[in-house]
Structure formats: C-alpha cells, structure tokens
Amino acid sequence: MGLKRVAIIGGGVAGLAAGIRLLRQGCDVSIYEARDELGGCCSTTHVDGFTFNNGAMFVAVPRLLDHAFARLRLDRASLVPMRRIGAPQASFLPDGNSIIFGDGGDVRIEGEHAATRTATLQAEIDRSLSRWAPLLRIFTDDLLTQPLSVPRVLGKAWRHLHKLRGNLATELQRSFSDPDARAAIAAVTLYTGLAPERTPVFQIVGFISMLQDGLHLPENGMGAISDALHRSFRELGGKVHVGTRVDRIRIVDGKVRGLVIDDDEVVADAVVSTASGMATFSGLMDPADVPASMQRRVSQAPLSHRALGVQLGLRNTLQTPAHSVNHVPLLEQQHRMLAPQPADSPWLTYTVPTHTLPGLAAAGGSIVEMFAPVDQDLPLAAWDTAAKEAAADAAIAALARYQPLDIAVRRVTSPKDYAERMHLFQGALYGLSPAAGPGQQFLHETPLKGLFLAGQTTYPGFGVATSAFSGIFAADAVIARMSGG
Ligand SMILES: Cc1cc2nc3c(=O)[nH]c(=O)nc-3n(C[C@H](O)[C@H](O)[C@H](O)COP(=O)(O)OP(=O)(O)OC[C@H]3O[C@@H](n4cnc5c(N)ncnc54)[C@H](O)[C@@H]3O)c2cc1C
Structure with a gap:
C-alpha cells in the first residue's frame, strides 16, 4: 500500500x-479538531489551580483501556499512571441507612441490623459476581476488543445469552433481598440517564466491574489519556489542526475526495469521521449524497439524555465516605431522579475526584462534579445564560444542604454548551442511548466509498476505552479497503 492520505x-x-493505528500502517494522517485542544470528552481544563474534566470522569473496566493501548503498541501503565478509587460509591437511603461499596468487592451497610444485613448482601454480591463476572471477562477480553461479529458473540457468549433478557430492575429484584441494596446498586447505573426498569440488564456488568476491577483515575485527570495518545500520534508523524472545524465532507460521484474547511478543499483518499454518525450524515454532507440507509439510521437513532454539568472548585476539603455519593430513593422511585428536582428534593448524586486525587484541587481544596437532570424536551435555544445559571443555582443549593461549599470556581455546562462547545449531537451526552443495541450503532465502513466512522456512536459504543477501540476498528477498515480487501 502506498502512502495514503487520511x-x-x-x-x-x-x-x-x-x-495512531493508521500512522503505524504507513498512512499520511491529519486530524482536524474544531476545539482549540484535543481530547474531546476525555480532556481536562485547568482553572485557578483546579483540574476539571470535560466529560469523562473515571475509567471503568481498566483492562479494556490496557487492551486498547496494547493494540496501539503503547504501554498504558507507564504512559498513563492511574490510581484505583478506594471507595467508589456511598448511597444514603430514605430510611437513614447507608451502603458503602469499598475496594475489591468489600461492602458495608451502616444503620439498623448492619452486621446481619451486610453479611446477607455480601453473600448475594458473591452470587451475582459468579453469575456475571465470566460474561464481563468474555466481553472485555474477547468481544469488545474485536469488530462486532454475531458468530463470535454466539461462539464466545452462548452459555450466558439467556441472562441478557430483561432489565436491570428485574435482575436486582431477583438477586438482592434488601431494598436498600437494590437502590444502591441501581444508583451505580443512573449516569446512563435511564430508569432501572429501562436499563438493559447487561449494564449490571458496570457494577460487577466496579467491584472486581475497581474504578480508576489517571493521576493528572482524564485528559492524561488523550495527552498520551496525542504525544504518540505526533511522534509517529501525525499532523494536528486544532481550532479547525470541518464544514463538509467532499464527495464526487459517490466517492469521498476530502474535506471542505472554510471554503478550502483538503484532498484525502479516505476520511474517518468521529463527529457522531448522526452529525456526519445530517450536517457534514450534501443531503443528496447521503445514502437512504444512513438517512433512516439517523432519523431512528435513539439519543442519550441531556444534563446540566455543574463543577465546583472549593477552597474547603469535602469529607465524603466515597468518590461518588448519592442520596437516592428506593429502586421503584429512581426514575423520578431523571427529571428536574423540586427545590426541597433530598435526591442528589455528586462525585468528588479529589477524594482520590487531592492534587487536582488547589491546596486544601476539593472538586465536586454533578450532572443535574434537565427537561429533555426543552429546546437547546432555551438554555440561555439566565436559564443555565438558575438551574445551576438550584443544583448547588441542593448540594449545600449536605456539604459546606466555599466556592472558588464555578463551571456550568448546559445542554446547549455540550452541543456548541463540545460538538455533541443535539447535546446528547453519549450520542446514542446506552440502551441502543449494536444494530442501532453506525458501522465503521459506510456505504460511501472512502468514508469511515469511529467514535462513541459506532461499535463498541460510548466510554473512553470503547471509543478508542472504535477508532482502531475504523482504521483497520480503512487499511483493509485500501489494500484492496
Ligand atoms: C459528561 C460526560 C461524562 C462521561 N463520563 C464518562 C466516564 O466517566 N467514563 C467513560 O469511560 N466515559 C465517559 N463518557 C463518555 C466518553 O467521554 C466518550 O465516549 C468518549 O470520550 C468519546 O470519544 P470520541 O472520540 O468518540 O468523541 P469526542 O470525545 O466527542 O470527540 C469528537 C471530537 O470531534 C470534534 N468535532 C466534532 N465535529 C467536528 C467538526 N465538524 N470538525 C472538527 N472537529 C469536530 C469534537 O470537537 C470532539 O473533540 C462521558 C461523556 C460525557 C459527555
């Protein structure tokens, strides 16, 4: 294969x-990034001594990230040192009890009959681990590390497929006898923006992975992952153009010829778009060039939820029993946490990265991150400054009932900001809903010659490690096509 421009x-x-994958195969590669910095939703911003994440907050399933780096011939451990979160989650329940998930599957109930209830829960967790851990391993080691293939899924996971029917709520009711425990475990997956009865049962592997492999934070914040990839990309001769928004993909006679940026044409033999399948086909090309199958996929795409990001840099140190703290109702009521909360609502979820990495904050301070639920039907245009600050005030007032807040920096990101500054399609945090099946994701190789897709709307879906894998698979598809495969 000659030097191909991608x-x-x-x-x-x-x-x-x-x-990185394409450079290693001898391609001439240029990245065009609309923002002024790389990393997208896996980046960090420094403000007055505080290191804030711009999206992703922790690495779940660290093995998968290790596999992705290894596939790029990079050593994750030396390039991105990570700290395991000691106590990932504490849940405070309506009856005054609390449940703390510690390191390595350790769990503790505090409150009435704590010792016997803890022993029962630990036994039920052990049973759940033996039920789900083998499937988690198959996914992390054999399935997510390869392009989607139904025969491979059936071959590797057929013994477990029957477990995948149903939803998270049913699985928790079946496996856990304590209502508080069900609520605390369901709260682990609330970040998906889905109620437990709408959450695919497979999401329970997030809980299993949290117990077994832990959640991890890169020493310098999530941006350390992208920084390491960026350094390797540069060292291999890749070219980077930041602050460069691509206006259009240039297509002639059904074949991709390059890009249009500020009326200038950039010639390329292949284009890999990571701007989501929806944005690529609905905004980056002439409608006449969009294949009917892709128009249909865009119009039927089940989008993930929107939320209001509130991040605070505090002068004071927060005392929390865990990295992530939630005050949640019982399982059956948790769907109510997905709508904007009334002023007197006790329900709230927040995360304190400085619980694990104090150095992310200015000396003696802390960082707290929240994703406040918003009205999903509110148009993006309604998120003007007044609406955004009012919603943030309400979220901060709710948090202030539980924690002393001496605020030095306040960072608020509305759904409109996610759309306009982070370029997330319609402000949907993960692009496609975490309930979307592989059949609703976009394929790496599109019906248009020379156009390939990667990123969180392609297999294997949202998440830092999985998005990295999607890039690897898209690169492999480019290489196979260019070598005549
Ligand atoms: C709030 C939030 C919290 C999350 N939490 C976690 C978490 O804790 N753990 C986890 O693993 N994952 C988490 N995720 C998901 C994870 O961050 C993403 O799946 C992953 O980072 C996506 O990477 P990507 O490269 O596919 O897309 P992105 O990071 O979105 O990168 C796409 C890039 O394309 C650029 N772009 C778009 N359009 C154009 C254009 N026309 N021209 C030029 N450039 C363009 C964008 O600016 C962006 O930088 C979270 C995501 C969000 C939003």
Missing part, C-alpha cells in the same frame, strides 16, 4: 486512536 474529523480518543 483525514480524521475530531481529535477525541477515537480520532487519536484511529490516527
């Missing part, structure tokens, strides 16, 4: 991973 739209983990 243009990548987007410099998040998917674009960077695709770029």
